[in-house]
Amino acid sequence: MPTIHLKTLKCIEQEDWTFHDDVVLKVNGEMALFASMDDGEKYKVDWSTSFTSKAVVTLYEADYGGDDNDFLGAHAVRSGSGTLHFTRDGANYALSYAVS
Template identity: 50%
Template sequence: MANLHLKTLKCIETEDWVGNDDPKLAVNGQNILLPSMGGGQKYAIDEYYAFDGEVTITLHEADGLPGDRSDLLGSHTLTEEGSGILNFTKDGANYQLSYTLTRS
């Protein structure tokens, strides 16, 4: 059994050219509610997730326009214990997610 602690998400640069992003973070497909974010903003997530094997974390930006799909900002799969920062930089965005992964 493993535990993932998601600490903070920091928006360095938004994906949207105008206004804030509406980021969507998911852990193994389970969505995490996040606020709208602008450049320089930081959000304390402070959530724990238990899992077996590996964990995949994805970040999308919801465009909110009818018929427009969310933009994938990046995806990371973790298997090893440790702490660090995951960078999500696709589609012109720049987000940093701090985490700790432990195994019991």
């Protein structure tokens, strides 16, 4: 059974221009990270989980006060390693990962 290891998440450009982003990173619906991030900030995720056919990695920016969360992107990963980019809704995040 393959395992995905999420290494680091870098905020190149945050989605929320009035305050920091509260980012929610999930793999197949399982929470991998909840963190507050600003432009240029890098966060060591260092999180792993096993999966069967694919790992769907999603990133959201959490909003409060009745506003829906902002969907920043999703990627289906089966093998390999590299960087996933999340660029929806004006954001720009880069997540390094490896599958073993």
